Amino acid sequence: MKITMVKKRLADGEPCEKCQQAEHLLRERGLWDTIDYVVWAEEGDPESPGMLLAAEHKVKIAPFFLIHIKKGETLLFRSALRFAKEVEKLKANQPNKELLDTAIDVDALSTEFAEASPQQVVKWILGRFGETCAIAFSGAEDVVLIDMAARFGLDFSVFCLDTGRLHPETYQFIDKVRKHYDIEIRLMSPDAQALEAFVLEKGLFSFYEDGHKECCGIRKVAPLRRALSSYRAWITGQRRDQSPTRAEVEKLQWDPAFEGVDGPLLKCNPLAQWTSAQVWQYIQQYEVPYNPLHEKGFISIGCEPCTRTVRPNEHERAGRWWWEESTKRECGLHVAEDE
Numbered sequence: 083m084k085i086t087m088v089k090k091r092l093a094d095g096e097p098c099e100k101c102q103q104a105e106h107l108l109r110e111r112g113l114w115d116t117i118d119y120v121v122w123a124e125e126g127d128p129e130s131p132g133m134l135l136a137a138e139h140k141v142k143i144a145p146f147f148l149i150h151i152k153k154g155e156t157l158l159f160r161s162a163l164r165f166a167k168e169v170e171k172l173k174a175n176q177p178n179k180e181l182l183d184t185a186i187d188v189d190a191l192s193t194e195f196a197e198a199s200p201q202q203v204v205k206w207i208l209g210r211f212g213e214t215c216a217i218a219f220s221g222a223e224d225v226v227l228i229d230m231a232a233r234f235g236l237d238f239s240v241f242c243l244d245t246g247r248l249h250p251e252t253y254q255f256i257d258k259v260r261k262h263y264d265i266e267i268r269l270m271s272p273d274a275q276a277l278e279a280f281v282l283e284k285g286l287f288s289f290y291e292d293g294h295k296e297c298c299g300i301r302k303v304a305p306l307r308r309a310l311s312s313y314r315a316w317i318t319g320q321r322r323d324q325s326p327t328r329a330e331v332e333k334l335q336w337d338p339a340f341e342g343v344d345g346p347l348l349k350c351n352p353l354a355q356w357t358s359a360q361v362w363q364y365i366q367q368y369e370v371p372y373n374p375l376h377e378k379g380f381i382s383i384g385c386e387p388c389t390r391t392v393r394p395n396e397h398e399r400a401g402r403w404w405w406e407e408s409t410k411r412e413c414g415l416h417v418a419e420d421e
């Protein structure tokens with residue numbers, strides 16, 4: 083989220099009085115630091131940046147304010163007071179720093195969240211952890227979660243595991259999401275030395291012969307461990323109906339396999355109760371970007387050599403590591419090491 087204030091500068095070089103009053107009001111309410119950019123509309127200069135913004139948004143008065151939520155979604159305020167109230171509302175959603183260090187009773191929260199909507203769960207965890215909570219992004223579910231987070235105007239982080247074996251469409255999709263929501267996506271690459279040694283010894287397609295665990299371990303699990311070590315909580319798009327290995331997924335749990343920056347890492351699965359149909363209904367309703375491979379018969383999309391299209395009546399994860407038993411089709415991202 084970025085905030086722009088457009089101020090008017092008069093021909094004599096002085097700011098207009100109304101703009102000064104607006105700035106004074108924001109300073110008094112402790113909101114001046116929330117302005118990311120001040121853009122000047124120069125009197126008599128229609129090409130000045132502020133004048134161009136005024137023309138773009140069909141505004142004839144200054145000051146005015148723009149809250150850029152994501153690409154194509156900008157809120158416009160002509161009144162400084164209304165803008166201040168909106169920012170105060172958004173600020174109320176930001177993480178409460180004092181809460182960060184208080185104990186979390188996961189069992190009690192799981193009971194509380196039993197029937198909660200994904201939005202309620204997302205709002206809670208981001209309200210509590212802000213950018214120390216990361217959304218793990220790869221598929222359609224994850225963009226739904228990013229969309230929910232962006233709509234709350236809350237701080238959050240996003241990372242993505244770049245295995246080096248993704249489809250070209252997936253790389254384009256990642257960049258589309260980055261631009262659409264105007265967010266940073268931290269791309270996690272495998273350790274170069276470990277990968278070189280592995281490929282030298284086993285080649286590029288050993289997973290078809292001896293299973294995907296070793297390759298996923300280097301290309302996914304190790305980079306995930308490295309990513310998660312920077313956060314206190316993470317959000318995944320896991321759903322209970324995705325596979326037999328996910329049937330018991332909780333909305334909130336201490337991660338059994340990975341550690342965060344302070345040790346215990348909270349894992350949050352807001353979509354646990356949702357079906358694929360609910361995910362796609364959300365995508366359509368809010369025009370959420372999705373991977374174009376879904377239109378070519380792919381449902382669950384991972385690395386290119388380990389993903390195939392799904393036939394009618396096949397389960398959605400039947401196209402992942404299809405040469406292995408369905409109970410072994412996890413990449414290690416959501417499975418405790420000793421399982």
Ligand code: SF4
Pocket residue numbers: 245247289293294295297298299301302384385386387388413
């Ligand atoms: S999904 Fe396939 S290519 Fe990707 S990391 Fe796992 S085994 Fe390797």
